[in-house]
Amino acid sequence: MDHSGAAARPPTVIDVANLAGTSRQTVSNVIHGKAHVREQTRKRVLAAIAELEYRPNVAARHLKRRRTNVLGVLVGDLANPFYSEAARHIEHYAEQRGYTMLLASTGGERETEQRRVESLIEHRVAAVIFLAYSSQQPTIEYITCVFVAGLPTSHGVFIGVDERKSAEQATSFLLSLGHRRIGYVNTIVSSHPDSDKARFAGYRRALSKAGIGLDDALVVRLGSGIETPESVRQHDLQRMLSGPGRPTAVLCAADYTALQVMDCADGLGLAIPQQLSIVGFDDTAYSALRRISLTTVSYPLREIARLSVDAAVGALEDSAPKRNRILMQPELVVRGSTALAPTSPETVDPPATDASPDEQRRPQVRRSVSTVDTVRVRRPRNAR
Amino acid sequence: MDHSGAAARPPTVIDVANLAGTSRQTVSNVIHGKAHVREQTRKRVLAAIAELEYRPNVAARHLKRRRTNVLGVLVGDLANPFYSEAARHIEHYAEQRGYTMLLASTGGERETEQRRVESLIEHRVAAVIFLAYSSQQPTIEYITCVFVAGLPTSHGVFIGVDERKSAEQATSFLLSLGHRRIGYVNTIVSSHPDSDKARFAGYRRALSKAGIGLDDALVVRLGSGIETPESVRQHDLQRMLSGPGRPTAVLCAADYTALQVMDCADGLGLAIPQQLSIVGFDDTAYSALRRISLTTVSYPLREIARLSVDAAVGALEDSAPKRNRILMQPELVVRGSTALAPTSPETVDPPATDASPDEQRRPQVRRSVSTVDTVRVRRPRNAR
DNA sequence: GCGTTTTTTTTGAACGTTCAAATACGATAT
DNA sequence: ATATCGTATTTGAACGTTCAAAAAAAACGC
Numbered sequence A, B: 001m002d003h004s005g006a007a008a009r010p011p012t013v014i015d016v017a018n019l020a021g022t023s024r025q026t027v028s029n030v031i032h033g034k035a036h037v038r039e040q041t042r043k044r045v046l047a048a049i050a051e052l053e054y055r056p057n058v059a060a061r062h063l064k065r066r067r068t069n070v071l072g073v074l075v076g077d078l079a080n081p082f083y084s085e086a087a088r089h090i091e092h093y094a095e096q097r098g099y100t101m102l103l104a105s106t107g108g109e110r111e112t113e114q115r116r117v118e119s120l121i122e123h124r125v126a127a128v129i130f131l132a133y134s135s136q137q138p139t140i141e142y143i144t145c146v147f148v149a150g151l152p153t154s155h156g157v158f159i160g161v162d163e164r165k166s167a168e169q170a171t172s173f174l175l176s177l178g179h180r181r182i183g184y185v186n187t188i189v190s191s192h193p194d195s196d197k198a199r200f201a202g203y204r205r206a207l208s209k210a211g212i213g214l215d216d217a218l219v220v221r222l223g224s225g226i227e228t229p230e231s232v233r234q235h236d237l238q239r240m241l242s243g244p245g246r247p248t249a250v251l252c253a254a255d256y257t258a259l260q261v262m263d264c265a266d267g268l269g270l271a272i273p274q275q276l277s278i279v280g281f282d283d284t285a286y287s288a289l290r291r292i293s294l295t296t297v298s299y300p301l302r303e304i305a306r307l308s309v310d311a312a313v314g315a316l317e318d319s320a321p322k323r324n325r326i327l328m329q330p331e332l333v334v335r336g337s338t339a340l341a342p343t344s345p346e347t348v349d350p351p352a353t354d355a356s357p358d359e360q361r362r363p364q365v366r367r368s369v370s371t372v373d374t375v376r377v378r379r380p381r382n383a384r
Numbered sequence C: 001g002c003g004t005t006t007t008t009t010t011t012g013a014a015c016g017t018t019c020a021a022a023t024a025c026g027a028t029a030t
Numbered sequence D: 001a002t003a004t005c006g007t008a009t010t011t012g013a014a015c016g017t018t019c020a021a022a023a024a025a026a027a028c029g030c
Helices: A013-020 A024-032 A039-052 A058-065 A081-096 A110-122 A163-176 A193-209 A232-242 A255-268 A301-317 A357-361 A372-382 B013-020 B024-032 B039-052 B058-065 B081-096 B110-122 B163-176 B193-209 B232-242 B255-268 B301-317 B357-361 B372-382
Strands: A070-075 A100-105 A127-130 A144-147 A157-161 A182-187 A219-222 A249-252 A277-282 A295-298 A325-328 A331-333 B070-075 B100-105 B127-130 B144-147 B157-161 B182-187 B219-222 B249-252 B277-282 B295-298 B325-328 B331-333
Touching: A013 A024, A013 A039, A024 A039, A058 B058, A070 A081, A070 A110, A070 A301, A081 A100, A081 A255, A081 A301, A081 B081, A081 B100, A081 B110, A100 A110, A100 B081, A100 B100, A110 B081, A127 A301, A144 A301, A157 A163, A157 A301, A163 A182, A163 A193, A163 A249, A163 A277, A163 A295, A163 A331, A182 A193, A182 A232, A182 A255, A219 A232, A232 A255, A249 A255, A255 A277, A301 A325, B013 B024, B013 B039, B024 B039, B070 B081, B070 B110, B070 B301, B081 B100, B081 B255, B081 B301, B100 B110, B127 B301, B144 B301, B157 B163, B157 B301, B163 B182, B163 B193, B163 B249, B163 B277, B163 B295, B163 B331, B182 B193, B182 B232, B182 B255, B219 B232, B232 B255, B249 B255, B255 B277, B301 B325
Parallel strands: A070 A100, A070 A127, A127 A144, A144 A157, A157 A325, A182 A219, A182 A249, A249 A277, A277 A295, B070 B100, B070 B127, B127 B144, B144 B157, B157 B325, B182 B219, B182 B249, B249 B277, B277 B295
Antiparallel strands: A295 A331, B295 B331
């Protein structure tokens, strides 16, 4: 099987054809199982393919067919498990549909994003799935777009969750636990400015419904990456958590961010959840670890991945236009990072929760069953 | 700027040439800044490019030039931060050198790996960086290979760390803390069978040097993924950790695995590090979190990423042959997941460490300074 | 055996780019 | 004015594949 004599360049259909004693097109036909090919010929061609270890050149195929089987995927930060897990699922579903995933990450920087998108376009990806992007997107007329973050747009398919509502429900849950000073921590590497806004809007709305005004001192925007713990932004977080009017609970725009907050609290010696409740967004694998046990808004990540691939491939292959807005409902997974607010003047009316306070306080216990409905039931009791 | 009248197909050099009133080649020349192009012409071409939002078709370029600027990267499991962080760095360095990253993950399955490699070949990637692969690799003559896992091979560049030595040193460190029953937990989705073997060999060697035999009951191979905590393999782990002859320390082949072990211990109510010391491999971002505070063998991940891109690009662009074996020395980062072994008959001679036992026991304290050298100094005192 | 249909195979052209060679253009020198 | 040279630009061909159409081979009917 050693063809060291041959030039170090990959064999082509013509090489295969020559070896099989036939022509280009016949080889092509065998590969695609299309036209009528005599069984005898087919065998010879297959043998030649195996012999030469021939693999079709997808670039040449693309050129002639004028479309690729590549799905571009744009994520924010691969270090964030939300994105890496999403990428993993997308790769899986894409392959199932006969597509290859071309992954690119923005790192949360506008310029990087632009370059990466350019690169995807240069590769003429058939579609781009945007899991993270700035609002300022170059118009790509000839590329199918699927947006997973942000807000429903006019062009392209949108698949997402109701961010505002989710944040509102998560905040309401904290309110129902008696928290009145609830902080909000965001990250720089976010999926989309609009997602940020929507989540923040939900947070604000829940507060205002409870008659609580927005306190800017409780809002922090974090730098990216766990690995840069001493960034400037991190100091803002420390100040927020250690100041005199520090919050008793914090809503984080991502689990990844929640981990930073949790770590910061650990550093400050704040007990979680006794002194500080934390709620995240995403429900990444780490949040389920007993040590972390993060209460979080769970996103149906696998489903989102499947739907976005479906949407992309569907838009490419089906003539029938699909519905271009899919809105999913995330659910709140209650774990050990949240508890009743420490007794304070504001907490006049401690709500009767279905779990005993003792159970609420033990971080080890994992109660990942409570859903959005639970929150809904609870909110009216307190939102006054 | 709206060209809705034009066909929904990307503009080509010819479109640009027509608009600029010049020819294909001149456009090409402008793009590559090569030949003599009159300033006046150059401007017109650039204007046309901007006007049409032209982007070169890399597939066509590839076809003509007979090589791509794409680096294939094969990882094990994107959910494992080791791989996702590596991918992130590789993407960065690749872009710096003018290359695009085409990421593929094996999921630890032989068949998936094979399909993904096929896909990389079909895309005619200029090189493949193997961060995870089975020993059984198809011979790819016309593709540059860089191996980051496994053992130095005859073909391709090898960049790695001395796995055996690292594992030996980590084990020795545990021995120096007085541990005698030291478990070993591996994962299915590993970088390479040989890496596994090397690490395990190091573990065994350290044990045998200390006069301790191998106890099969202390060796477990875990299923993949944190998200499947109740897998069959997980039960093996539980049994190992809760059995009568349970270990006082465990060496894990990856941080990702160590987290599973840690979580399992938490579930069993085993105090870390008082009742169980844990050492991992990789030093991913999560291991530095105070809640985790995992003692681990730190890999110079960014450096490895940079070197592998350098090696790949170097092999492609330089005529001079580079050294094809780079072996790096990882360092042991001592954090809170390890402590002196609980007093037992075997621990006759507790070593005098430079940290007080009290400090050793507090998980919150991060002492990430100790390196391999520290271990070296300590080992002789105890290894008798 | 010969025209006709059906099946199988081959050939030419094209996808968008770049290399190599050819040509046009301008200027300078003769 | 013409040869000469350097600069600027264009043209033809090719990369490896597939589409469309042509051609060849085989099968069929009478």
